[in-house]
Amino acid sequence: MASAMRAGRRLRRAVEGGELAGLPAGLRADLAAALASEGALVPFSLLRRLHAALREAGYPLYLYELLEGCEIHFPEVPVPPRNPELVARLEQIKAKLANEAYRRMTRNITGQEKNGTLAEFGRQVRSVRAVVITVLNFIVTVVTAFACTYLGSQYIFVETAARVLSAVIVASVVGLAELYVMVRALEGDLGKL
Missing domain, CATH: 1.10.287 (Helix Hairpins)
Structure with a gap:
């Protein structure tokens, strides 16, 4: 499930350019740290704090404007390793079903040994x-x-x-x-x- 956004140019420009200078220093520092992190991932909780701060300060800037060009980051879901016994059993079942289908298709065909x-x-x-x-x-x-x-x-x-x-x-x-x-x-x- 998504829990962060990959920062776009507009958000980077606002944080680095000083457009958000009227916001609390702790929030600005957290935003700068998130932009400096690997992948420039900004957590949703930080975006909620930014949205609340923008409303309280009465900024003419809206959150959706800052998020222009941002992408939702979907973390890769780790795939658990498959049970080897299960894989072997599935292969047996697939082979059995394939043989049954083959027998069903060829039951009306007379082979040389039957002829x-x-x-x-x-x-x-x-x-x-x-x-x-x-x-x-x-x-x-x-x-x-x-x-x-x-x-x-x-x-x-x-x-x-x-x-x-x-x-x-x-x-x-x-x-x-x-x-x-x-x-x-x-x-x-x-x-x-």
């Missing part, structure tokens, strides 16, 4: 397995719908032709619904890519 023949074969087997399961699910659903309708329609129709026709119609509707669901799911999966 061997066995890895490619495994991917193909998984995709074939998914297609086989989907086709089997479709066939089981349609056959089950046909069988349930055929057996359930015996209470409504006496003739076998009517039972088979109603079972084919229901199986076709269920098959179309299943195809619609599969296409929507496939479209959703492709949309995510």
